[in-house]
Amino acid sequence: MVESERIEFKEGWNPLSVLHTLCAFANDFHNLGGGYILIGIAEKNGVPILPPVGLSSHEINRIHKELLRLSHESIRPHHHPAVALCEFDGATVLLLRVFGGLYRPYKARISLAKDGHDWGYFIRKGSSTVRAKDHDETELLSLAATVAFDDVINQRAHVSDLSRDLIRAYLLEVKSDLASHVDSLDPVALGRQMNIVAGPTEDVLPINVGLLFFNPEPWRFFPVAQIDVVWFPEGPGGDNFTEKIFRGPIHHMTREALDYIRRNYLNETIIKHRDRAEATHVENFPYVAIEETVINAIYHRSYQEREPVEVRIGVDEMIILSYPGPDRSVRLDELRAGRANPRRYRNRRIGEFLKELELTEGRCTGIPKIINAMRENGSPPPVFEFDEDHSYFMVRLPVHPLARPPVTAFRTDPVTTAQVVPATHQVTPQVTIGTPQVAPQVTDPVARLILVVQGEMRRTEIQAALGLKDRIHLREAYLVPALAAGLLEMTIPNAPNSRLQKYRLTQTARTWLAAHGKARGPDVGSTH
Numbered sequence: 259m260v261e262s263e264r265i266e267f268k269e270g271w272n273p274l275s276v277l278h279t280l281c282a283f284a285n286d287f288h289n290l291g292g293g294y295i296l297i298g299i300a301e302k303n304g305v306p307i308l309p310p311v312g313l314s315s316h317e318i319n320r321i322h323k324e325l326l327r328l329s330h331e332s333i334r335p336h337h338h339p340a341v342a343l344c345e346f347d348g349a350t351v352l353l354l355r356v357f358g359g360l361y362r363p364y365k366a367r368i369s370l371a372k373d374g375h376d377w378g379y380f381i382r383k384g385s386s387t388v389r390a391k392d393h394d395e396t397e398l399l400s401l402a403a404t405v406a407f408d409d410v411i412n413q414r415a416h417v418s419d420l421s422r423d424l425i426r427a428y429l430l431e432v433k434s435d436l437a438s439h440v441d442s443l444d445p446v447a448l449g450r451q452m453n454i455v456a457g458p459t460e461d462v463l464p465i466n467v468g469l470l471f472f473n474p475e476p477w478r479f480f481p482v483a484q485i486d487v488v489w490f491p492e493g494p495g496g497d498n499f500t501e502k503i504f505r506g507p508i509h510h511m512t513r514e515a516l517d518y519i520r521r522n523y524l525n526e527t528i529i530k531h532r533d534r535a536e537a538t539h540v541e542n543f544p545y546v547a548i549e550e551t552v553i554n555a556i557y558h559r560s561y562q563e564r565e566p567v568e569v570r571i572g573v574d575e576m577i578i579l580s581y582p583g584p585d586r587s588v589r590l591d592e593l594r595a596g597r598a599n600p601r602r603y604r605n606r607r608i609g610e611f612l613k614e615l616e617l618t619e620g621r622c623t624g625i626p627k628i629i630n631a632m633r634e635n636g637s638p639p640p641v642f643e644f645d646e647d648h649s650y651f652m653v654r655l656p657v658h659p660l661a662r663p664p665v666t667a668f669r670t671d672p673v674t675t676a677q678v679v680p681a682t683h684q685v686t687p688q689v690t691i692g693t694p695q696v697a698p699q700v701t702d703p704v705a706r707l708i709l710v711v712q713g714e715m716r717r718t719e720i721q722a723a724l725g726l727k728d729r730i731h732l733r734e735a736y737l738v739p740a741l742a743a744g745l746l747e748m749t750i751p752n753a754p755n756s757r758l759q760k761y762r763l764t765q766t767a768r769t770w771l772a773a774h775g776k777a778r779g780p781d782v783g784s785t786h
Contacts (some may be wrong), residue, residue: 264293281366288359312349419696467607542661555580583648
């Protein structure tokens with residue numbers, strides 16, 4: 259471990275230095291989730307000097323009192339770190355866990371002298387705490403009242419919505435000492451220890467990140483907080499597709515969706531050569547690239563968007579789609595070169611928990627890992643895509659040209675199903691979308707649909723024109739059959755879930771309208 263943007267070592271108690279670093283972590287300039295101050299460990303050039311110096315019991319008592327006074331009197335708004343004693347190499351070390359604050363920007367006293375009345379803003383730059391000036395100060399002030407959504411109090415939930423069993427399982431997995439105290443702490447105290455509840459004593463409420471990880475049904479609070487895995491054995495334009503929906507605490511549903519993909523759609527092809535004994539082993543899609551891409555989507559998606567993370571699998575490519583796109587500071591050319599460094603992360607607390615679970619490293623390592631995994635497998639390079647508005651993010655993973663299709667690709671039954679997997683290792687069929695017809699037929703819903711489509715229309719416009727309230731019903735009974743019958747087409751067929759997606763009638767639809775006495779003039783925007 260070395261000093262970084264989130265860790266600072268202190269050999270002894272230096273109240274002014276600790277105050278400024280406390281202020282910097284509270285400001286959380288890059289949305290990394292705050293940081294840690296370890297008192298009792300010396301450092302040289304950012305590297306801890308071991309064994310640690312440690313602290314005596316007398317020093318610890320004094321530090322506790324001074325720290326309480328500093329966090330109350332010398333930083334505005336007040337910000338108190340979580341304090342813990344750690345035994346390390348026979349020495350006692352004081353650990354201060356400073357969470358990113360809800361009320362930034364924070365400012366601290368420049369000097370602790372009696373005549374010192376000046377205050378300043380502090381931020382982290384690399385492994386150093388510096389005073390924010392000029393552009394940095396302006397940008398920090400612009401973050402006022404801008405708290406990441408995952409760190410916001412949820413007014414619709416109650417502390418009882420946090421599952422003690424899920425919390426215990428998480429703490430045991432990350433090997434936290436707090437796991438042994440789960441049953442002895444009341445829910446509020448436990449929530450405060452983990453910083454997943456907030457508010458005054460009389461009105462303590464869960465924070466969004468707590469509900470996302472520690473509620474068994476987070477979709478009740480965050481609609482479409484799910485992963486849809488869709489298999490197209492004949493390509494997106496074919497008649498058949500199979501869909502499975504994974505829901506639950508986000509780390510559970512992520513793992514189970516990845517396991518489902520690995521078991522059903524990944525395989526290894528062994529190629530033997532006449533001129534040498536060694537065979538070539540290639541994967542149709544390298545699992546490392548899929549894992550990084552899906553976790554990246556879960557980490558960086560917006561949980562205010564009513565769109566799922568979607569994994570679309572075909573014989574020739576896999577597409578992972580999430581909303582919205584990357585931070586505005588990310589440029590597409592840099593992203594494709596594996597050099598993108600966002601100015602700040604969208605979900606600082608989600609990232610914090612995923613790092614503890616070793617599901618992600620953060621620090622912009624995901625994109626280079628995806629590129630490297632595809633290259634090492636001999637696959638074509640991945641394709642990254644987002645629009646000018648950064649409204650979506652799409653990753654295309656082309657199949658290895660020498661790989662055989664997955665076994666699932668040889669299914670010939672025409673049944674198309676949607677299943678919901680509630681992160682319990684059980685696959686429970688919920689909805690049958692329908693059996694596509696070999697000869698396209700115009701059902702009553704499809705007839706209604708093609709009668710209302712004028713020019714190029716968005717899904718929401720079609721839904722309003724039909725007077726429908728349920729988006730899923732619109733898709734299953736109207737859009738999917740019309741697309742499969744060749745009566746409707748997308749304006750952006752290569753990005754089915756694009757926010758800019760519109761639908762228009764085909765010539766087949768116009769022929770049907772004319773044959774049934776429902777002909778009309780050319781639609782605006784039609785290409786047929």
